[in-house]
Amino acid sequence: MIEIEVQNETHQSQERLRFAAVPRIGEGIRLREPDGFWASYDVVDLWYQKAEFGDVWIPYLHVRLTPAPAAAEPEPVEVPAQGQAPAKAQVYGIKEVYSFTG
Numbered sequence: 001m002i003e004i005e006v007q008n009e010t011h012q013s014q015e016r017l018r019f020a021a022v023p024r025i026g027e028g029i030r031l032r033e034p035d036g037f038w039a040s041y042d043v044v045d046l047w048y049q050k051a052e053f054g055d056v057w058i059p060y061l062h063v064r065l066t067p068a069p070a071a072a073e074p075e076p077v078e079v080p081a082q083g084q085a086p087a088k089a090q091v092y093g094i095k096e097v098y099s100f101t102g
Contacts, residue, residue: 006031009064017031024046041066
């Protein structure tokens with residue numbers, strides 16, 4: 001097991017964790033959040049520093065919470081209006097925006 005100091009950019013915290021292998025930059029790791037739930041983190045940086053004793057190099061990780069995938073922007077949808085020309089509606093979340101032509 002390799003003991004690595006993990007510096008969490010999202011929560012501004014540091015802790016030492018044990019890994020079977022050193023994660024690489026760009027890889028994702030799962031860490032427990034302060035609220036007890038697990039979350040995905042991206043490895044932003046990895047570096048080694050020489051220990052104060054012997055010829056030992058200690059790995060350090062810098063991680064950031066993986067951003068949630070952005071919802072795709074919806075395409076305009078044709079909505080027939082009663083007694084008018086068809087209108088285009090764009091749906092954003094739970095709110096609909098209509099623009100009537102005619």
